[in-house]
Amino acid sequence: MFFRRPLAIPALALVGLLLVSACTGAAQPGASTAPSAQGAPVAGGTVTIPIGADPTLNPWSPNAFVESLFINRAIFEGLTKPGKDLAPAPDLAESWTTAADGLSWTFKLRSGVKWSDGNPFSADDVAFTFNDIVLKPDLGAQNRASYAAVKTVTVVDPNTVRFDLSRKFAALPSFLAYNAGILPKHVLSANPLTTTSFNKGVPVSTGPYKVEKYTSGQSVSLVRNDNYFGSKGYLDKVVFTVVPDPNTQIAQALSGDITIMILDNKAAVDRVKTASGLSVVSRPLVQYYWLALNQTDPRFTDVRVRQAFVYAIDRQAIIKSVELGYGSIANSPITPALAAYYDPSLASKYPYDPTKAKDLLTQAGWKADANGVMQKDGKPFQFTMDVGQRGVLEPVNALIQQDLKKVGVIADLNTMEWNSYIQKDVVRREYSATVNWWTYPSDPDVFPYYHSSAAGKGFNIPGYQDPKLDDLLVQGQSASDLESRKAVYKQLQAYTSETLPYLFLWYPQEIDVVSTQLKGVPELGLRDAMHYLGEWWLAKK
Amino acid sequence: MIVFASALTFFFVNLAPGGPASIMRFDVSPEQREALIRLMGLDRPVPERYVEWLASALRGDLGTSLLTNEPVITRIGDRLPNTLTLAGSALLLSIIAGIPIGVVQAVRRGKPIDHLLSLVTAVGLSVPVFWLGIVLILLFAVSLHVLPSAGVTAAGSDTFADRLAHLALPALALATTILPTVVRFTRSSTIEVLHEDYVRTATSKGLRPFTVLTRHALRNALIPVVSAIGALVPRLIGGTVVTEQVFGWPGMGRLALEAAQGRDYPLVTGLTVVVAAIAVLASLLVDIAYTRIDPRLRLT
Numbered sequence: 009m010f011f012r013r014p015l016a017i018p019a020l021a022l023v024g025l026l027l028v029s030a031c032t033g034a035a036q037p038g039a040s041t042a043p044s045a046q047g048a049p050v051a052g053g054t055v056t057i058p059i060g061a062d063p064t065l066n067p068w069s070p071n072a073f074v075e076s077l078f079i080n081r082a083i084f085e086g087l088t089k090p091g092k093d094l095a096p097a098p099d100l101a102e103s104w105t106t107a108a109d110g111l112s113w114t115f116k117l118r119s120g121v122k123w124s125d126g127n128p129f130s131a132d133d134v135a136f137t138f139n140d141i142v143l144k145p146d147l148g149a150q151n152r153a154s155y156a157a158v159k160t161v162t163v164v165d166p167n168t169v170r171f172d173l174s175r176k177f178a179a180l181p182s183f184l185a186y187n188a189g190i191l192p193k194h195v196l197s198a199n200p201l202t203t204t205s206f207n208k209g210v211p212v213s214t215g216p217y218k219v220e221k222y223t224s225g226q227s228v229s230l231v232r233n234d235n236y237f238g239s240k241g242y243l244d245k246v247v248f249t250v251v252p253d254p255n256t257q258i259a260q261a262l263s264g265d266i267t268i269m270i271l272d273n274k275a276a277v278d279r280v281k282t283a284s285g286l287s288v289v290s291r292p293l294v295q296y297y298w299l300a301l302n303q304t305d306p307r308f309t310d311v312r313v314r315q316a317f318v319y320a321i322d323r324q325a326i327i328k329s330v331e332l333g334y335g336s337i338a339n340s341p342i343t344p345a346l347a348a349y350y351d352p353s354l355a356s357k358y359p360y361d362p363t364k365a366k367d368l369l370t371q372a373g374w375k376a377d378a379n380g381v382m383q384k385d386g387k388p389f390q391f392t393m394d395v396g397q398r399g400v401l402e403p404v405n406a407l408i409q410q411d412l413k414k415v416g417v418i419a420d421l422n423t424m425e426w427n428s429y430i431q432k433d434v435v436r437r438e439y440s441a442t443v444n445w446w447t448y449p450s451d452p453d454v455f456p457y458y459h460s461s462a463a464g465k466g467f468n469i470p471g472y473q474d475p476k477l478d479d480l481l482v483q484g485q486s487a488s489d490l491e492s493r494k495a496v497y498k499q500l501q502a503y504t505s506e507t508l509p510y511l512f513l514w515y516p517q518e519i520d521v522v523s524t525q526l527k528g529v530p531e532l533g534l535r536d537a538m539h540y541l542g543e544w545w546l547a548k549k
Numbered sequence: 550m551i552v553f554a555s556a557l558t559f560f561f562v563n564l565a566p567g568g569p570a571s572i573m574r575f576d577v578s579p580e581q582r583e584a585l586i587r588l589m590g591l592d593r594p595v596p597e598r599y600v601e602w603l604a605s606a607l608r609g610d611l612g613t614s615l616l617t618n619e620p621v622i623t624r625i626g627d628r629l630p631n632t633l634t635l636a637g638s639a640l641l642l643s644i645i646a647g648i649p650i651g652v653v654q655a656v657r658r659g660k661p662i663d664h665l666l667s668l669v670t671a672v673g674l675s676v677p678v679f680w681l682g683i684v685l686i687l688l689f690a691v692s693l694h695v696l697p698s699a700g701v702t703a704a705g706s707d708t709f710a711d712r713l714a715h716l717a718l719p720a721l722a723l724a725t726t727i728l729p730t731v732v733r734f735t736r737s738s739t740i741e742v743l744h745e746d747y748v749r750t751a752t753s754k755g756l757r758p759f760t761v762l763t764r765h766a767l768r769n770a771l772i773p774v775v776s777a778i779g780a781l782v783p784r785l786i787g788g789t790v791v792t793e794q795v796f797g798w799p800g801m802g803r804l805a806l807e808a809a810q811g812r813d814y815p816l817v818t819g820l821t822v823v824v825a826a827i828a829v830l831a832s833l834l835v836d837i838a839y840t841r842i843d844p845r846l847r848l849t
Contacts, residue, residue, distance in 0.1 A: 061807060064617070070571035070585055071616055148584035151576070202618040224627050225799025226700060251699050251797040253679075259686045260698050427567030427812055434575060435582065444575065465579045 049528060053546035054245040055267040058257045062224055062250060065211045067189040068141050068149040069201050077187065079228055079248055081538040083213040084189025087115050087134065087169075088181050089539040092530045094294070094345060094450035096181040099539075100129070100190055100214065110176035110488055117167045122235040123192050124218040131163040136193035138171075141200045149201065153456060153466070154183050154449070157485075176486040178493060182451030190214070216241040216542030226250055230541075242528070242545035261286060261521050267546075268526055270534050271519040272399070274332045280521050291518040291533045292345035295447040296338045298510035299408065300470040302440050303463070307389070308470075314508040315358070316368035320415040322360040326407050327514050330400040334519055338512040340501035341446070341454045345515075349452045349494055351501045365415045374416075382416035390418040391440040396429035404513075405443055437464060437471070443513070444469070450536075452497040455481045458509055472509035525549065551825045555606065556599065558821040562814050563595045569615045570811035589615055602818065611822065612815035616807070621819035624804065629823070631701060632800035635792065636785050638716055639723035640778070643731045646724070648774065651735025652767065658740060670729035678788060682722045682795035689718060699797035719796040726788040727781045734777040735770065742770040772843050779835030783828055 063076035067084055087104070091097030101115040121129040138161040142149050157177040162170045171180060192212045196203055206212070210219045218233040230246040249266075251257045258276050260266045262283050271277060271288070281288050299317070301308035308314065327335040336344060339354040366376070374382040374389055382389040395405045402423060409419045419441065424432065433439040446457055446467075456462055459481050460473035480503060484496045505512070518533045528543045530536075567573050569589060572582045586592050602612055611621035650670075654663045690698035697703060697715050742748060743766055751761045789802035801820060808816040 062617075070574075070577070070581070071618075073570065073574075145580065146584050146588065148571075148581045148588060152581060153578035204617070204619050208617055208619065224624075225631075225803065226702075226797075249700060249797070250799070252803060253795050253797065255683050256686060256699050256795055256797060259683065259691050263691045263694065263698055265698065425567070425810075427570065427573045427810060428565075430573040430575060431567045435573070435579075467576070467578070 047547075049242050049543075049545040050548065051240075051242045051545070052244050053242075053525075054247060055243050055526065055544060055546065056247045056249060056265060058251040058260060058266055058269050059228075059248045060250070060252050060254075062208070063228060063248070064207050065209075065219065065222070065228075066191070066201060066207045067187045068137070068151070068191070069207055070148050070150050071207075072150060072187075077535045078538050079219070079230070080187065080189060081535060082217055082230065082246070082541045083211065083215045083219060083233075084191070085214045086184050086186075086188040086190060087117075088185040090185045090450050090532065090536050092532065092540075093347070094532070094536075095348065096185045096450075099185070100134075101184075104181055106178075106488055110178070110486060111173045113171045113173070113177075113180050114164065115169050115171070117169065118237060119167055121214055121237045123194075123212045123214055124233045124235055125192075125195075125212045126235055127192070127194055127212075129190075129192075129214055130166045131169045132166075133190050133193045134169045135161045135163050136197065136200075137189075137191045140193075140197070141191065147201055151187055154186075176488075178485055178488055179449070179451040179453035182453070183449045186449035217243075217246060220245075236542075238542060241542040243541075246541065258521075264523075266521075267523045268529065268534065269521050271521050274330075274334060274519055277332055277334075277519055285524055287522050287524050289520050289522060289531075290334050291520055291531060292343070293447070293516055293518050293533050294343050294345050294450050295445055296341060296343055296515050297404070297443065297445045297513040298338075299441060299443050299513060300439075300510050302437070303471040303473070304437075305391070305440055307384075307391075308441075310372045311507055312368045312372040313374075314511060316365040316372070316415065317412065317417075318358045318508065318511050319361045319368065320365035320417070321408055321411045321511075321513070323514055324360060326404055329407065330403050331514070331516055334517040335514045336517075338515045339505040340512060341457065341504060341510075342452045342497060342501050343515045346450060346452055348490070349497045349501075351498050354501055354505050357505055362411075362415050369415065369417075376416050380416050381418060388418060389416065390420070392420045392422050393441045393443065394429060394433050394439045395421050395423040395442070396426050396433075396444065397423060398426050401443055408443065434469065437469075442469075445516075452493070452500070453481075453484055454500075455485060458504070468509075470510055472507075474507060474509070477503060477507065477509065550829065551822055552603070554825040555603070555818055555822050559599045559602065559814070559818045560595060562809075562812065562817045563598075565812065568812050569814070571615070573812070602815065606822070611819035614808075614813055614816045616811050616813045616816070621815050624816060625801065625819055625823055628799060628801045628804050631798060632786075632789055632793070632802060634716065635719055635723060635798060635800055636782075636789055638720035639727070639788075640782075640785060642720055642724040643728040644778070647728050647731030648735050648771070651732045651774075652739050652762070652770075654732070654736040655739035655743065655770075656762070666732070670732045673725045674729040676725065678722055678726055678791045679795050681725060682719070682792060685718045685722055686795075699795075701799060719792050719798050722795070723785065723788050723792040727778075727785055730777060730781060731774065734774045738773045739766065739770040742766045745769070768842060772839065775838050775842065776835060779832055782831040783824075786824055786827065 057078060059075040059078055061075045063079050064072040065079060066072055067080045072080060085099045087099060087101035088096040089099040100118055100121060102118050104113055104115045106113050117131060123129055141147060142152050142155055143158060157173045157175050159172045159174050162172060164170050191200065195212045196206060209222050216233055216236045216238060217230040220229045220231040222228045227250060228248045232241050251260060254272050257269055261269055264285060271280065277288060280286055301314060303309055323337050327333060337355055339357045342349050344350045369382055374384050377383045393405055395401055405421050409421055412419050433442050448454065456467045458468060458477055460478050462468035463471040463473050480496060480500045484493060484500060487493045487496050520534050525547045526544065527547055528545045530540050572585045605612065614621055614624050650666055654666050657663050686698045689696040696717055701715050702711050748761060748766050751765045789800055790806055793800045793802040794806060805820050808820060
């Protein structure tokens with residue numbers, strides 16, 4: 009059933025594959041992975057992936073929410089993409105170098121690349137994407153804050169671009185791998201972010217697959233891009249079905265209507281494991297959960313109080329109950345997924361220890377009253393934690409509330425609808441304590457979330473300010489080679505785990521439900537694996 | 550009335566905490582947020598924006614969706630037929646099933662079958678739609694593999710049979726939100742009518758009980774049922790929100806949920822106007838239906 013047009017497509021794809029690998033000598037999908045028990049990749053078949061809402065097919069649109077990432081990462085290519093080890097790998101750029109002074113990066117572009125409509129891709133498209141979209145303040149492009157260090161992008165020649173910087177920015181190649189798809193100048197020059205026929209229709213892209221049809225509220229289907237520069241994808245078709253209810257998504261997976269999906273509701277993992285034809289895999293994520301304590305509240309500026317809270321919270325119990333064990337304890341912002349930088353020695357820094365927590369609170373001047381509630385200057389240690397209704401936040405807050413109560417700290421929970429929560433806690437910063445998470449590009453440069461310049465308005469949610477941390481953050485951006493960056497970020501992990509700008513909770517893992525027929529998907533989070541859609545293939549039943 | 554509803558909605562959604570989803574993101578910088586507020590024109594006072602909206606609405610333009618930049622009319626127009634199909638099928642289903650059940654209960658009043666059906670409708674009334682929806686999906690799609698779990702059509706296929714198969718479960722789930730009410734109204738009004746003098750007269754004329762029931766009793770018994778159905782239309786529309794969410798049905802209910810969560814002010818207002826218009830139209834249709842079935846109201 010996976011060969012609607014017998015032989016023609018698979019044969020062509022195979023011939024194409026052989027030709028390209030013969031010509032370039034580059035590692036090709038299938039060729040690089042040794043023939044396994046499943047045999048060599050075969051062409052054909054349809055993969056179906058559920059998404060929660062209608063996507064916006066434009067990576068820079070402020071309306072491209074999480075459901076848009078799947079397709080945007082599959083069809084639009086950046087200068088770089090996350091490698092299978094998450095380090096930046098070539099995509100539209102073949103190679104890149106930084107200038108001796110670190111104030112510019114030069115990218116050599118792949119030649120012979122065409123857009124899906126047949127027009128040639130060139131350095132002008134890169135310059136257009138950055139100069140006319142990302143760097144234009146009044147367009148409010150998504151992620152533009154990540155490129156604050158970029159002054160302008162200069163076309164050196166049709167195959168070379170240069171990013172001119174106002175300060176050193178060692179993480180640029182990694183950032184360019186993160187939702188930074190290049191857009192076609194010849195289609196979008198008039199209206200880059202709000203062209204409906206593009207964002208909600210059939211966009212022009214460079215990846216191995218292109219949009220065939222966008223049916224609002226129902227599905228978006230992709231087919232092979234015949235103008236793709238690389239070897240042809242194996243799959244005939246990739247269909248993203250819009251299924252808003254996560255339980256319905258699971259039901260669809262169980263009934264065999266879905267090929268691969270992220271299991272958001274981990275409680276269903278055991279049910280899915282017993283289903284035939286499906287396998288469950290866990291994947292690393294560049295994500296960590298935290299508890300932010302607003303630094304405008306003097307009770308939270310004492311580092312002993314912050315450390316006491318971390319000792320008081322049974323993080324292993326949280327991972328076990330809400331993540332069903334799929335996660336590990338976090339003590340810094342650098343996640344284990346960034347294997348080159350992550351320091352595993354910090355993992356056991358704060359064991360669950362309520363007694364130690366009480367000791368630290370006592371050292372900080374808090375005394376337990378007759379009911380065991382901590383008091384200072386006649387006032388109980390009591391505050392409100394705002395809870396946004398999303399994902400696992402509600403049960404997590406309830407667990408933290410119980411843990412804090414055991415050490416005499418009273419946290420009242422204030423549960424809010426997500427949109428109102430963002431306005432109160434993020435925009436207005438009217439909060440005492442709140443739990444949330446950060447997901448960031450695959451690079452340890454966490455400057456935007458920790459630097460004092462972002463305190464109280466940018467992404468520095470707790471508003472923590474510390475000159476020594478600022479210094480480390482700038483050093484990390486300035487260090488150009490991997491070894492010196494590793495050294496800086498090791499220090500940064502040790503320092504943040506000690507000072508706790510945010511209270512680090514845990515690093516989650518993603519659980520993917522995958523049809524046992526689906527092969528060739530790299531061991532990355534599913535959204536990152538979309539960059540490799542051209543390597544996916546379906547084994548015959 | 551529709552203008553009043555639009556004004557009320559426009560002011561209320563704009564006063565609700567939060568803002569359009571694009572600016573209420575965790576990962577949006579303050580500078581970007583300000584740019585977007587300016588871009589969407591949300592830095593201007595609400596009354597000024599309403600007057601502008603009303604002026605263009607009267608010319609048939611309900612504005613532009615903040616979430617997709619498409620005209621609100623287009624977004625609603627895409628979804629309206631799906632919702633009408635779903636709600637219409639559910640309504641039809643509850644009439645076709647509900648009226649006979651109610652009549653049977655009335656005729657067999659106090660008998661075991663009456664009690665049994667009362668129990669079933671009571672359960673139907675108390676089961677939440679989202680739960681019933683998931684149970685239906687697990688039963689018919691996952692275990693029995695006889696019906697599709699979600700969507701309007703299977704990808705790439707668009708036959709009438711396929712559409713009907715996709716419609717079955719959501720229509721059934723939605724029908725349960727109003728079916729018990731239809732049954733109860735039919736039952737009580739039929740019981741009432743069966744005690745009327747003219748029914749006794751018809752029976753004593755020697756007509757067969759079935760003829761008495763269909764020709765004489767039912768005709769009058771249905772009058773309050775029709776008005777009840779008219780009143781059920783808003784509940785039906787409300788039920789579509791949950792049903793469409795569970796079954797991935799691309800209708801207005803889901804659109805309304807997205808619009809409200811994403812604070813898409815023009816879209817929320819546009820949807821309210823359309824739903825208000827449907828409610829007004831429904832009550833108009835009920836009034837017309839009255840004149841057809843109630844001999845006392847017959848024109849001419």
